[in-house]
Amino acid sequence: MQPVSNPFQAMKDVFIKPNQVFATIKETHNWSWIPFIVISLITAIPIYLYFNFIDFDWYRDLVIQSTAGDLSPLEQENMAKAMNQPQLLWASVIGAVVANIIANAILALYLNITTKSDEECVQGYTDWYGFTWWTSIPSIFTSVIALIILSFSQDPQLSPISLGPTSLAFIFGLEMNSPWFSLAQSVRLESIWVMYLIAVGLSQWTQLPIKKTYIIATAPYLVIWGAWALMVLL
Template sequence: MSQVTNPIQACSEIFFKPNGVFAALNVKHNWSWIPFILVITATILPAYVYFNFVDFEWYREIFINANYGDISPNEQENYRNSMTIDTILMFTIVGTIVGSLFINAILAVYFNLVTKSDEQNTNGFTDWFGFTWWIAMPGIISAMIALIVVALATNHQLDPVSLSPTSAAFLFNVSMESEWFGWAQGVRIETFWTIYLAAVGISQWTGIRGNKTYIIAAIPYFLLWGIWGLITAMS
């Protein structure tokens, strides 16, 4: 296991040598600001590039048809008039920051609670909150793929699912009109990488070993997919 001596090295090795990274993070502090900034930026940047490329009038129409197709024409027109590139980008930026902080805080509470009884665990909520940004780093790979997809596009009527090229929605061509679109967008390949990183981190920070680390790491994501899928199926 290689020794990690600085946060820049940790950001590089988290993808391929996570054991050393989490071993270092167990004794180092204030390194998690870098993955936080990287993850947030990687989430926002593809949306910024996409909305400055896409035929916005076309996008606005398919969005309204998919989400507000059952309301009156006057109400649709009100939504249409309120939708601009600037407002969507503002909602994207604010939503990404607030949503990510909220979701990662919940994950941190979960990891803190399920590992609390372990004698080797000396980390508290803030440590696990920092932990969540490190395990979210695979999302940067997805963001890079999304940027490539947009950069290579020649048609400005580019399907918004291109923003999540590692999702089930993209891979199985689930359209925005489908009631399963949101769920399919939420099921992503990199989530399984995140689960792996979480399991590695748990094994480095606690005395928990073996399959139990993967079970602990996977529960939040599979629980979310299951509940979300159940709600979608019943709606």
């Protein structure tokens, strides 16, 4: 079997032989910068293109009606005046990248804590933070699909849901004013893949039982989604 010799090969091989990739990156340093940069760029590109493609007046009205439809006409007018295309473009681009950074920082903290039960695990917080970028690689597919949708669309009133084409919100065609929209937007098909990669990585980095690695990998997602669903219902 060909060894994983560089981070670009590792990014490719994580889809076909993740065990070997995680075993390799356990012994390497500074490779995690590559998936971090690639994921950040590929996350930002569809958002940048989207805001340069859409009918911004339509988009602004859509956002106001979806998020502030119960405000008075004057309040909605003031909100509309405060929204401009460059501001929203860069806020969305930077916000998406920062959201990934924060989400992975929290996940790394969780992994660092839950693996303490393995006395042979020597990885620290920064190791787990690098680890999370390798498990985030499936998110690239969402951005690629979004780019394809943008490339073929000729309608400048393209729904922003199209930026998350693997989400349940997109799949089931939920409107932005639906109480289930935010939750459905966060539940994405590649999440299953991410959970699998976390479990595989844990099996390579720790001596924890396989069953426990899958529990650790799936628990945060299931707990957050379950609690979110209860809040919507209640």
